[in-house]
Amino acid sequence: MSAQTPKEHPQELVKKLHDLSRNLWWSWNFEAQSIFSDLSPHVWERTHHNPVAMLTEMSGEEVVARLGDKEFACRVEAASIGFSDYMRGEKTWSSSHVKLHTPPVAYFSAEFGFHESLRTYSGGLGILAGDHTKSASDLGIPFVGVSLFYRQGYFEQRIAVDGWQNEVYLSADPEKLPLEIVVDATGEPVRCSVDIGFSTVYFHSWRLNVGRSTVYLLDTNLRENEERFRDLTAHVYGGDSTTRISQEIILGIGGVRFLRAMNIHPGMYHMNEGHSAFLTLELLREQMDRNGDIGTAASEVKRHCVFTTHTPVPAGHDRFSKDLMDHALSSMSKSLKISGEDLMGYGRINPLDSIETFCMTVLALKMSKAANGVSELHGQVSREMWKPLFHHSAADKVPIGHITNGVHIGGWLNAKTVRFWVDHLGKDWQEHYMDAGFWESAAGTKSISDEALWALRYDLRRELVEFARHTLRVQHSRFGNGVAVYDTVLNPDVLTIGFSRRFATYKRAPLLFTQLERAIDLFNDANRPIQLIFSGKAHPRDDEGKRFIKHVIDLTNHPRLFGKVVFLENYDINVARHLVAGADVWLNNPRRPLEASGTSGQKVAIHGGLNCSILDGWWREAFDGTNGWAIGGDKPSSAPDLQDYLDAEDLFSVMKSQIVPEFYDRDKRNIPGRWIARVRRSIATLVPMYNTHRMVAEYVKKYYF
Numbered sequence: 001m002s003a004q005t006p007k008e009h010p011q012e013l014v015k016k017l018h019d020l021s022r023n024l025w026w027s028w029n030f031e032a033q034s035i036f037s038d039l040s041p042h043v044w045e046r047t048h049h050n051p052v053a054m055l056t057e058m059s060g061e062e063v064v065a066r067l068g069d070k071e072f073a074c075r076v077e078a079a080s081i082g083f084s085d086y087m088r089g090e091k092t093w094s095s096s097h098v099k100l101h102t103p104p105v106a107y108f109s110a111e112f113g114f115h116e117s118l119r120t121y122s123g124g125l126g127i128l129a130g131d132h133t134k135s136a137s138d139l140g141i142p143f144v145g146v147s148l149f150y151r152q153g154y155f156e157q158r159i160a161v162d163g164w165q166n167e168v169y170l171s172a173d174p175e176k177l178p179l180e181i182v183v184d185a186t187g188e189p190v191r192c193s194v195d196i197g198f199s200t201v202y203f204h205s206w207r208l209n210v211g212r213s214t215v216y217l218l219d220t221n222l223r224e225n226e227e228r229f230r231d232l233t234a235h236v237y238g239g240d241s242t243t244r245i246s247q248e249i250i251l252g253i254g255g256v257r258f259l260r261a262m263n264i265h266p267g268m269y270h271m272n273e274g275h276s277a278f279l280t281l282e283l284l285r286e287q288m289d290r291n292g293d294i295g296t297a298a299s300e301v302k303r304h305c306v307f308t309t310h311t312p313v314p315a316g317h318d319r320f321s322k323d324l325m326d327h328a329l330s331s332m333s334k335s336l337k338i339s340g341e342d343l344m345g346y347g348r349i350n351p352l353d354s355i356e357t358f359c360m361t362v363l364a365l366k367m368s369k370a371a372n373g374v375s376e377l378h379g380q381v382s383r384e385m386w387k388p389l390f391h392h393s394a395a396d397k398v399p400i401g402h403i404t405n406g407v408h409i410g411g412w413l414n415a416k417t418v419r420f421w422v423d424h425l426g427k428d429w430q431e432h433y434m435d436a437g438f439w440e441s442a443a444g445t446k447s448i449s450d451e452a453l454w455a456l457r458y459d460l461r462r463e464l465v466e467f468a469r470h471t472l473r474v475q476h477s478r479f480g481n482g483v484a485v486y487d488t489v490l491n492p493d494v495l496t497i498g499f500s501r502r503f504a505t506y507k508r509a510p511l512l513f514t515q516l517e518r519a520i521d522l523f524n525d526a527n528r529p530i531q532l533i534f535s536g537k538a539h540p541r542d543d544e545g546k547r548f549i550k551h552v553i554d555l556t557n558h559p560r561l562f563g564k565v566v567f568l569e570n571y572d573i574n575v576a577r578h579l580v581a582g583a584d585v586w587l588n589n590p591r592r593p594l595e596a597s598g599t600s601g602q603k604v605a606i607h608g609g610l611n612c613s614i615l616d617g618w619w620r621e622a623f624d625g626t627n628g629w630a631i632g633g634d635k636p637s638s639a640p641d642l643q644d645y646l647d648a649e650d651l652f653s654v655m656k657s658q659i660v661p662e663f664y665d666r667d668k669r670n671i672p673g674r675w676i677a678r679v680r681r682s683i684a685t686l687v688p689m690y691n692t693h694r695m696v697a698e699y700v701k702k703y704y705f
């Protein structure tokens with residue numbers, strides 16, 4: 001950044017600051033981010049890192065006065081130039097893959113996780129959608145996202161004193177978010193409608209700028225709607241199946257209508273999971289208006305749709321009864337000039353089977369030119385599961401492929417990690433996320449010394465320990481007494497394991513504690529102890545998952561585990577960002593093959609963390625024996641109880657015989673040589689592969705253009 005004198009008038013700089021705050025680009029640009037956090041570290045924390053809320057709260061006078069500081073003004077100017085350059089996107093990856101003026105890809109997803117200040121996500125599916133959008137922007141892919149504006153979002157988790165999860169819903173104020181109502185040429189909000197049953201439901205839309213990508217969030221909270229429809233889009237996956245089908249009608253059918261109202265004609269519609277599959281019916285209706293024959297219309301629709309499935313169990317797919325479909329989609333079947341029974345056929349494996357319910361995944365599969373699972377193993381599982389739909393007895397003939405998920409590395413970086421890589425690889429290191437050769441050499445001893453890598457690990461572990469202490473103090477202060485004890489929990493010298501994800505029971509959070517005495521010994525080893533940080537939410541209606549949380553909370557209060565096993569409340573993108581940076585080992589022990597891909601483990605590699613995981617999802621193809629650890633082997637699973645037992649045994653054995661000794665065996669410099677060698681392998685093999693740049697590039701080459 002040049003320290004030249006700012007040429008701008010203060011008011012123009014204020015405008016630049018506001019412009020920066022209104023595009024989420026800042027959330028993966030550290031210079032821009034630090035401008036906001038430096039404006040007021042306290043307000044930054046209190047607004048949950050939300051520049052728009054900050055600038056609404058601070059007086060204009062203060063902001064102008066602060067910009068009187070020359071150095072600060074220069075930083076704003078430099079960030080603003082960086083932002084403009086980015087938005088022009090002159091030399092992006094796509095320039096050699098996508099023709100100018102190519103129609104955009106429309107990516108439909110029931111949730112998007114972009115940043116902790118926008119609670120429009122519940123878990124991995126949303127995070128993936130958010131990361132996909134950011135990478136599409138970085139790569140220069142013409143891209144629009146479509147979702148719903150969940151005013152109350154997903155819940156905030158509060159753990160009661162007895163360890164039970166309570167859910168709190170907070171209403172978002174769009175004025176304090178980087179959202180704008182989409183308006184037409186006359187300045188009037190663009191309004192569209194869909195029919196749900198016998199009612200017409202109106203919606204408008206909020207525009208969210210994510211770098212060069214635009215995301216439209218549809219919102220039914222309008223006065224002209226009947227009371228019961230105003231809150232339709234209030235919660236992520238809210239309510240019963242009537243609410244759900246209504247949300248999916250807004251998302252799919254409403255989404256396409258909204259794009260048309262905006263005169264956007266995507267070249268490809270990408271359904272991220274089946275929730276948005278009704279979009280294919282709206283496209284079908286449009287095609288039939290042009291060409292009456294439904295068969296021809298359907299093949300035309302198919303040419304423009306692709307589908308990514310995420311669910312490896314039959315019960316996980318959205319299904320609706322004939323009654324509900326007849327009611328909710330009556331107007332659609334009329335427009336398509338087909339009977340309710342015929343419409344049902346689009347969502348049935350066997351269209352004539354009047355017992356079969358309507359499955360959104362089946363609709364999506366029938367109406368897409370291509371479909372994929374999200375890891376190699378999940379591709380296999382999906383082909384097996386959907387054999388009957390394609391009338392094949394051999395799973396390998398089923399036309400479902402796979403594109404393994406990734407993460408948008410830039411959004412998961414820690415400031416210290418950024419500084420580390422800039423120092424070692426130079427300023428443009430982030431341009432090389434897809435370059436395996438670059439990371440092979442970056443991870444080598446010529447580019448980073450053992451000492452530097454170990455220093456980074458210490459730095460990040462210390463930061464996580466302090467974040468955990470702070471969080472625990474805040475969360476326990478609600479119970480009144482004695483929070484000082486949390487100032488000294490955890491130990492920055494100790495091997496730190498992270499376990500954070502949704503508390504779905506198949507993820508088996510308490511697996512390590514199934515043999516409690518052995519676990520206690522591991523945590524309390526005088527010379528080679530371990531510590532474990534948990535975090536995660538259970539779905540509001542998942543009491544089994546909530547019991548897992550309570551069990552973990554009870555463990556954190558066990559006299560011999562207190563301060564060594566902790567649970568951080570309210571897992572979100574912010575908590576995740578701290579954890580994936582600071583954890584030495586990222587533990588993942590789902591019941592195979594239920595983790596379709598998993599992505600949280602992919603976030604640790606860039607920080608020098610290591611994965612220890614069941615060979616499920618992405619890890620099954622990423623693990624090579626040198627870049628982390630595997631548990632459970634690569635073989636079909638046994639009965640669940642036996643599998644849990646065997647996996648727990650194996651986890652113990654890997655911990656005791658490999659992970660703990662490799663972390664604590666130190667050389668003369670007090671550096672764990674074998675550990676560091678594994679970290680280097682993890683960086684070299686995982687960083688260039690398991691990121692959304694590679695993933696989006698694969699979607700581009702296979703499907704999009």
Ligand SMILES: *Cc1c(COP(=O)(O)O)cnc(C)c1O
Nearest residue numbers: 123124501572573576598599600
């Ligand atoms: C990455 C991430 C997930 C996905 O985690 P998995 O372990 O892959 O299921 C879920 N929630 C948050 C907040 C995340 O950051």
